Every structure is written in C-alpha cells, then in structure tokens.
Amino acid sequence: MDVLAHGLWGGVAFYPHGAKRFAAGLALGMAPDLLSFGLFHVSHPGWLSLRLAGQISGPPPLSILPEFVFHAYNLTHSLVVWAALFALIWALRKRPPWVFLAWSLHIVCDIPTHNSAYFPTPYLWPFPTPLVEGILWATPWFMITNYSALLAAYLGVALLARKLNLGRTEGGFSG
Numbered sequence: 001m002d003v004l005a006h007g008l009w010g011g012v013a014f015y016p017h018g019a020k021r022f023a024a025g026l027a028l029g030m031a032p033d034l035l036s037f038g039l040f041h042v043s044h045p046g047w048l049s050l051r052l053a054g055q056i057s058g059p060p061p062l063s064i065l066p067e068f069v070f071h072a073y074n075l076t077h078s079l080v081v082w083a084a085l086f087a088l089i090w091a092l093r094k095r096p097p098w099v100f101l102a103w104s105l106h107i108v109c110d111i112p113t114h115n116s117a118y119f120p121t122p123y124l125w126p127f128p129t130p131l132v133e134g135i136l137w138a139t140p141w142f143m144i145t146n147y148s149a150l151l152a153a154y155l156g157v158a159l160l161a162r163k164l165n166l167g168r169t170e171g172g173f174s175g
C-alpha cells in the first residue's frame with residue numbers, strides 16, 4: 001500500500017480522539033516505510049528530485065538500494081519485532097500503547113499487497129516467513145477501492161464521533 005494510505009488507515013481510529021492522537025496514528029502508520037524507504041530517499045536526494053520531476057517513475061530498483069534498506073525493511077515490517085516493542089512500551093508505561101497498533105496495521109496491510117518480486121512482507125522476521133504472493137498495491141482498481149474505503153471510513157468515524165458527542169450533550173442537558 002502507498003505510504004499516505006498507510007498513514008490514513010493508521011490514523012482513522014484515532015481521528016475522533018483529537019489532533020495529537022490522530023497525528024501519532026498517522027505517523028506510526030507510515031513509520032515502517034519512512035524508516036526504510038524514507039531513509040533511502042533522504043540519503044539519495046538526486047533520485048528523489050528526478051522522481052518528483054516525473055523523470056523516473058515507480059519504486060527504486062532493487063539494484064540501487066543500499067544494504068541498510070533491506071535490514072531496515074525486515075525490522076520495521078516484522079510483527080515479531082512490533083510485538084516485542086509493544087510489550088516493552090506497555091511494561092514501561094504500565095498501560096498498552098494503543099496508538100502503536102497503527103504500526104501493526106501497516107504490516108498486516110502490506111502482506112496481501114506485495115508480491116515476491118519486490119519486498120514481500122517479512123512479517124515473521126527473524127523467523128522463516130511463508131511469503132505471500134499478493135496483488136500489487138499500485139494496481140489502479142486497488143488504489144481506487146482503497147481510497148474509496150478510506151473516505152467511507154473517515155465519514156463513518158466522523159459521523160459516529162458527532163453522534164456520540166451529541167449524545168453526551170443531550171445526556172448533560174437531561175441530567
């Protein structure tokens with residue numbers, strides 16, 4: 001899935017809980033890609049500017065990616081690593097870091113939207129992982145369906161939040 005859609009899905013459940021929680025969900029939803037591919041883009045501004053100028057398209061070919069991107073991708077796209085971090089933060093803060101679920105949602109969404117030709121999701125890394133031959137997220141029908149689903153999800157969440165707030169106000173008046 002593209003990084004923006006990952007962020008939007010990561011933030012959707014936190015949208016009614018204020019700008020700070022929403023921003024955290026958005027950032028954590030994008031984090032697995034920002035901390036792997038994002039680092040490549042930051043360290044290769046020439047490639048990024050050519051891509052932004054439309055002179056090259058698509059993801060960077062495997063041959064030009066430095067070794068660290070592959071290591072970072074394994075670390076950031078593993079549910080095993082995620083679960084260990086989630087448990088650690090839970091233990092340190094004495095309460096579950098719910099917003100961190102946005103990160104695991106990213107990994108779960110990547111499993112069926114990548115294939116073995118380009119970064120299949122290493123969701124069980126460092127353990128042997130049965131790789132999934134998914135559909136490519138850049139397929140036009142998938143992009144349209146995904147962003148339509150996002151729009152519906154945000155409308156649904158916004159309506160629900162409004163209804164709950166109204167209920168609270170009415171409850172306040174009647175009480």
Ligand SMILES: [Zn+2]
Pocket residue numbers: 032033077106110
């Ligand atoms: Zn990803």
